[in-house]
Amino acid sequence: MAVDEGLKIELGKQGVFVTTIEELYNWGRRNSIWPMQFGLACCAIEMIATTMARYDLARFGAEVFRPSPRQADLMIVSGTVTKKMAPQVVRLYNQMAEPKYVIAMGACAISGGPFKQGYNVLKGIDRYIPVDVHIPGCPPRPEALIQAFMTLQKKIDGQPLTGEGRPRFLDAAQQGEFPVPVFGEHDLEPASNKGVWPLPMVKQGIGNSKS
Amino acid sequence: MKTVEEIKSAIEAVLPGAGVEIVSNLSPSGQHSLRLKPECALAVAKFLRDDAELKLDYLSNATGVDWPESLEAVYHLYSVEKKHGPVILRMKTANRTDQVELPSLTPIWRSAEFQEREIFDLYGIVFTGHPDLRRLLMWEGFKDHPMRRDYREPDDFEYEPTAHDEVLKRSTEHQAAVAGQPGSEAGA
Numbered sequence: 001m002a003v004d005e006g007l008k009i010e011l012g013k014q015g016v017f018v019t020t021i022e023e024l025y026n027w028g029r030r031n032s033i034w035p036m037q038f039g040l041a042c043c044a045i046e047m048i049a050t051t052m053a054r055y056d057l058a059r060f061g062a063e064v065f066r067p068s069p070r071q072a073d074l075m076i077v078s079g080t081v082t083k084k085m086a087p088q089v090v091r092l093y094n095q096m097a098e099p100k101y102v103i104a105m106g107a108c109a110i111s112g113g114p115f116k117q118g119y120n121v122l123k124g125i126d127r128y129i130p131v132d133v134h135i136p137g138c139p140p141r142p143e144a145l146i147q148a149f150m151t152l153q154k155k156i157d158g159q160p161l162t163g164e165g166r167p168r169f170l171d172a173a174q175q176g177e178f179p180v181p182v183f184g185e186h187d188l189e190p191a192s193n194k195g196v197w198p199l200p201m202v203k204q205g206i207g208n209s210k211s
Numbered sequence: 212m213k214t215v216e217e218i219k220s221a222i223e224a225v226l227p228g229a230g231v232e233i234v235s236n237l238s239p240s241g242q243h244s245l246r247l248k249p250e251c252a253l254a255v256a257k258f259l260r261d262d263a264e265l266k267l268d269y270l271s272n273a274t275g276v277d278w279p280e281s282l283e284a285v286y287h288l289y290s291v292e293k294k295h296g297p298v299i300l301r302m303k304t305a306n307r308t309d310q311v312e313l314p315s316l317t318p319i320w321r322s323a324e325f326q327e328r329e330i331f332d333l334y335g336i337v338f339t340g341h342p343d344l345r346r347l348l349m350w351e352g353f354k355d356h357p358m359r360r361d362y363r364e365p366d367d368f369e370y371e372p373t374a375h376d377e378v379l380k381r382s383t384e385h386q387a388a389v390a391g392q393p394g395s396e397a398g399a
Contacts, residue, residue, distance in 0.1 A: 084350055117378060119357035119364060120348060183350040187365035 022161045029099065030061075030156040033149070036072035037065035038092065041079025043106040043139040050142040060149050069095040074152070076145075077131075080108035080115055081122040083188050090180045093129045098169030098176075101156075103148045104131045107138045114138065127192035129178055212295035215243040218265065222255055225262075229255055234301060244285070244299035249313050252302055253340075256319040259288065259298065266290045267298055270320035273327060275334035277359050281306055282336050284313055286323070304336060307359075315341035333358035 003018050011018050039047060051057045051065065066072040069092045081089055093102065104125055107113030115121040125131065132155060133148040140148075159167045168174040175195055181188040213221065219231045222245075232246040247255050259267045267288040276283040282304045289296030304311045315338035317323045327338045328347040335356035338344055346353060355362055368385040371378055 084348075117364070119355075119362070123367065123370075183352055185352060185354040187367065191365065191367045 025161065026157050026159060030153040033060070033062045033074045033101070033152065033156075034064045034066050034072050035062055035074040035076050036069055036092070036096065037067045038075065039078050040081060040085065040089075041106075041108065043078035043109070046139045046142055047076055047078045047105065047145060050145045055142040055146065057146065057149070060146070060153065062149060069093075070097060072096055073099060074101045074103065075129075076103045076105055077109040077125045078105040078139075080113070081125050082120050083122055084120065084183075086122045086125070086128060086188060087180050087182070089125060090128045090178055094177050094180070099167055101132045101152055102129055103133045103135065103145070103152065105135050105137075105145060105148070106140055107136060110134045110136060122188070127197045128181060129193075130196050212293075213265065215245060215298075218259075218298065219245060221262070221265075222258060225258055226251065226254055231255065242297065242299060244301050246301045246303065249302050249304075252300075252314050252316070253319070256300070256316050259300075260319055264293075265298070266292045267296065268292055269296075270316070270322045270326075271297070273316075273323050273330060275330040275336060275358065277307075277334060278303070282311055282334055284327075284330055284336055286316060288320075311335055312337045312339050314339055315344075317341050332356070335359065 003020060008018050039045075049055060051063060057063055062074070069075075073096070075089075075093055075096065077089065093100070102125075104110045108115060108121070109125050110131075112118070112121050112123040116123055122128075126134070133151050135144050135148045137144050156167075159165065161170060168176075178196065179190075179193060181190060181193075183189075215233050219233060222229050222231050229251045230248040234244045234246050236242050236244065259265055267290050269289045269291045270286055271289055272285075272287040274285050276285060284302050286300040287297045288300065289298075302313050304313055313336055315323070315327055317327060317338070318340060324342065325347060327341055328343070328345060330336050331338060331341075331344055332346040332348050333356055345351065349357070364381075366381070366385055366388075368374075368378065368382040369389070371382040374382045
């Protein structure tokens with residue numbers, strides 16, 4: 001589908017600009033990812049630093065942090081997600097308009113991190129919502145968040161508008177709303193969304209290979 | 212500042228039968244504490260706050276202890292006016308299951324309010340006379356008390372890529388339980 005690169009350059013020299021709808025559409029999308037203004041813990045401080053003059057996230061078209069989920073395209077889960085906060089995070093994600101993407105920033109958001117065995121910390125937000133980019137670190141440096149942005153931009157750029165691998169908002173069969181967990185007597189119910197977080201492939205820990 | 216023995220005798224001079232007990236601390240810090248009888252605790256606390264010589268007007272910390280036979284609340288008191296402290300108070304419940312009430316010291320020191328709510332949340336001590344005894348950190352409807360030693364986390368050990376020690380044990384148990392169920396995917 002893509003235009004031959006050599007031909008494109010040759011035509012460009014003649015003053016003719018050739019592109020595809022897909023390329024143009026994704027170019028527009030990937031250069032205006034507006035994140036939601038939303039921070040959960042210390043990672044949020046690094047996220048704020050990333051938007052400021054030294055690291056300048058505005059270079060990627062993502063300087064406009066929206067205070068409302070309705071106007072945001074990207075949720076940066078920056079920090080520890082406690083079990084008490086998790087339903088609100090999922091609810092905010094549901095309130096965002098498609099197309100929407102998620103970056104899980106830092107050790108806590110991707111796995112629970114140093115608080116993993118705590119009684120009140122969720123073992124990774126990817127149990128409830130689909131995460132596009134995970135960044136490890138405690139907290140990740142602003143460069144890491146910028147790297148995550150660039151990874152996300154590459155991902156958006158590579159999404160075809162039709163057929164296999166098209167984004168969720170162009171696929172009517174895909175899951176649109178994600179169930180919000182409720183507070184149970186001992187834990188959140190359900191403990192994970194199996195549609196988003198299927199049974200993990202790595203089942204055994206180190207030294208646990210006998211069974 | 213007065214020693215704990217002097218404080219004890221000062222309390223007993225004003226409130227005979229208060230039954231204050233000294234719990235000594237043999238570590239280098241030597242921070243001995245006073246164990247109060249729950250039924251007299253409010254009167255003793257009021258005395259400690261209002262006594263001209265002690266003036267313990269500031270409660271800096273309240274916490275809980277989980278003993279094998281009972282639960283305990285510990286309070287650290289200072290005096291901002293006299294610049295001394297800490298004086299440590301302790302109160303024990305009768306047992307760990309059904310008699311877990313202790314008098315709230317929130318009417319004496321406002322700063323105990325949230326800390327007693329936290330103790331109630333995490334240890335399950337019920338403070339009678341507390342103005343607003345709700346869970347502080349966990350949600351309403353949560354049944355357990357996570358800081359108790361007999362607390363058992365929910366069984367969410369299905370994915371432990373770097374398990375060791377206790378986690379490895381729970382993870383193995385979880386895998387065994389899943390493998391026991393018919394139609395499970397374990398071992399796939």
